[in-house]
Amino acid sequence: MQTSLTLDWADGSYDFRLTWTGCAEIERKAGAGIQAVFERVLLGGAHTADVIEVIRQGLLGGSGGVVDGAEVTTKAPTVNALIVRYVTGPDAPPFAESWNVAKAVLSAFMVGHESAQKKSEADDPEPTSASTPPRSSPTAP
Numbered sequence: 001m002q003t004s005l006t007l008d009w010a011d012g013s014y015d016f017r018l019t020w021t022g023c024a025e026i027e028r029k030a031g032a033g034i035q036a037v038f039e040r041v042l043l044g045g046a047h048t049a050d051v052i053e054v055i056r057q058g059l060l061g062g063s064g065g066v067v068d069g070a071e072v073t074t075k076a077p078t079v080n081a082l083i084v085r086y087v088t089g090p091d092a093p094p095f096a097e098s099w100n101v102a103k104a105v106l107s108a109f110m111v112g113h114e115s116a117q118k119k120s121e122a123d124d125p126e127p128t129s130a131s132t133p134p135r136s137s138p139t140a141p
Helices: 020-030 034-043 048-061 076-088 095-111 116-123
Strands: 004-009 012-017 065-067 070-072
Touching (some): 020 034
16 A cells, blocks of 8 residues: 555645654644544545644655646745745635645555556456467356
C-alpha cells in the first residue's frame, strides 16, 4: 500500500505525502490527535484549519510537482504561496475542492491506497495475446 499520491491540483500535478512530523504539526495546530482530525475531515465536520494544514503538510512531505511541463519543488515558500492562492485566497475555488484534497491526503496516510498500476494489474492479472485462445470455463454435467 502506498501512502503518497499525485493529484492534479491548483496549477499543476503535485505529489502529496504526510510524514509523521507533518502529522505532529497538524495535531499541534488542530489541538487534536490525527485520528480525530481524520474523522472530522472524513465525516464532514472539518475545521478550515484542518483542511489547510493537511494540504500544506501533504505538499511539504511530497516530492514536488509538475507545472506547465516543468518540475517544481514544494519548499515552504512555494507551498505557502499555493495555499494562499488555491485554498485561502479571495480567488480560491470552493471549500469542497480543498476538502476533497484533504480527505485524499489523510486517507492515504491513515489507510494507504493501491497504485493505479497495481489496480490495473489486479483487473487483468493475465494478459491474453491474439495467439492464445480464450479459456473456456468448465461446464456442469
